[in-house]
Amino acid sequence: MKTCSGPQTGKRFTFQPDNDPKHTAKTMQEWLRDKFLKVLEWSSQNPDLNQIHHFWSILKIAVQRRSPSNLTELERICREEREKLPKYRRVKLVASYPRRLEAVITTKGASTKY
Structure with a gap:
């Protein structure tokens, strides 16, 4: 293909x-x-290998804590919170990838703790 x-x-x-x-x-x-x-063939029970989903979850929680009241405020807060996210959190997400892969292989595509 x-x-x-x-x-x-x-x-x-x-x-x-x-x-x-x-x-x-x-x-x-x-x-x-x-x-x-x-x-990409992808287990229907395991979208959690996509690291960007985890990044968005972290960002979403940070933004929700600040309760933006309109779109302009939401955009500004998203930018601020993204910039505040420590580099080690992003590095940790990338470093966790081999463990996530192993977990999916072990469960043969079923859901994992991640």
Whole structure:
């Protein structure tokens, strides 16, 4: 199967779906096929290997604590909280990846503690 290249970078991309219904919808599957996008096989019970989901969870909690009252405030608070996130938290997420992979392999794709 051919993979889609980014228009400016020429890099090939692989789509990493999760359990979001919009990613599993028939129309989405047809679109991916039509665009010749490579799709990563992904356990339906284990979207937790995607580290960006964990980053967003950390950011979401920090933003919710500040209770933004409008979109402008939300955008400003998101930027501030993202900048305040210590580098070690991001490094820790990346460093945890081998353990997460091992857990998924051990459970044969079933859910893990992560």
